[in-house]
Amino acid sequence: MPRLQGKIDFDGAIITVRIELGATGEAFLHAAGRPIPPPFPTTALIDPGATHTAVHPMIIDHLGAPQTGRGWMGVPGEPASRVQFHDVRVTLGTYRHPFDDQVEKVVPGTPSVAVLIGRDILKQGTLLLDCENETFSFWF
Amino acid sequence: MPAKRGKKKSEGTQRPAVKQPANDRLKPVIEAMVASLTETLGDTTLDEEFDYYLAHLPEWYDQEGKHVLIHGSEHFGFFPTRNAALEEGFRQFGWVPFLVKQVQRDEKPVYLGWVIR
Numbered sequence: 153m154p155r156l157q158g159k160i161d162f163d164g165a166i167i168t169v170r171i172e173l174g175a176t177g178e179a180f181l182h183a184a185g186r187p188i189p190p191p192f193p194t195t196a197l198i199d200p201g202a203t204h205t206a207v208h209p210m211i212i213d214h215l216g217a218p219q220t221g222r223g224w225m226g227v228p229g230e231p232a233s234r235v236q237f238h239d240v241r242v243t244l245g246t247y248r249h250p251f252d253d254q255v256e257k258v259v260p261g262t263p264s265v266a267v268l269i270g271r272d273i274l275k276q277g278t279l280l281l282d283c284e285n286e287t288f289s290f291w292f
Numbered sequence: 293m294p295a296k297r298g299k300k301k302s303e304g305t306q307r308p309a310v311k312q313p314a315n316d317r318l319k320p321v322i323e324a325m326v327a328s329l330t331e332t333l334g335d336t337t338l339d340e341e342f343d344y345y346l347a348h349l350p351e352w353y354d355q356e357g358k359h360v361l362i363h364g365s366e367h368f369g370f371f372p373t374r375n376a377a378l379e380e381g382f383r384q385f386g387w388v389p390f391l392v393k394q395v396q397r398d399e400k401p402v403y404l405g406w407v408i409r
Contacts, residue, residue: 174378175375176375176378176379176382177378177382177387179379180379180382180383180387181387184387186387199404201403202402202403202404203400203402203403203404204402204403204404206404216387218387218388218389218390219335219337219338219389220378220381220389220390220391220392221391221392221393222338222341222342222391222393223393223399223401223402224399224400224401224402225401225402225403225404226401226402226403232401234339234342235402236335236337236338239374239378252375254374256402256404258404268404270402270404
């Protein structure tokens with residue numbers, strides 16, 4: 153079982169990730185003989201407070217993923233608003249264990265990361281935040 | 293005899309030296325977030341499909357849990373998985389936006405930890 157470990161720094165639990173097109177989209181492009189955009193390596197914040205994973209619009213635009221989902225996003229003090237979703241594949245760290253996921257296209261509110269890993273991915277593993285020692289582990 | 297209270301000059305809580313005020317560091321990020329949220333929330337792509345889904349949702353309660361494929365104001369079947377619906381969507385319409393939506397009577401909104409509006 154892959155295990156990611158790291159230190160909780162100023163911005164939180166930061167990991168390296170790779171963002172690619174989702175498996176279905178990639179299969180379509182491959183069958184159509186069209187070029188598949190290369191994966192986008194970047195950093196992500198493990199955010200147990202987020203129900204969903206969010207990816208910076210720059211990365212979605214780089215992948216050219218068409219919008220295939222729409223739902224509601226809740227904002228405190230405001231009625232739920234419509235929000236767009238895109239299908240991508242998220243690979244955590246150096247492990248060859250991708251998560252095909254539907255992600256929101258918004259800018260994370262932390263300067264050092266372009267991705268927020270929400271509970272839609274985290275629920276597929278076990279997350280341990282050791283705040284006393286400022287370390288984290290994620291088994292998946 | 294009670295111990296003498298107070299701290300030596302070299303002890304006590306000291307604030308760390310701040311190289312750059314937090315507001316300055318976060319300002320461009322907050323501006324980018326607000327801009328992207330405005331763009332996201334104002335995006336009208338798939339409005340037609342989403343309105344169609346909402347209008348027909350009560351008719352589809354017996355399909356709850358399945359994934360409906362919608363393009364324009366028409367639906368193209370229900371699928372057991374999201375990937376199956378995506379495959380069919382790409383096959384029929386190509387590399388363009390279309391809506392794949394799991395039929396849910398009571399859909400919960402998503403929440404992000406960092407949302408400013």
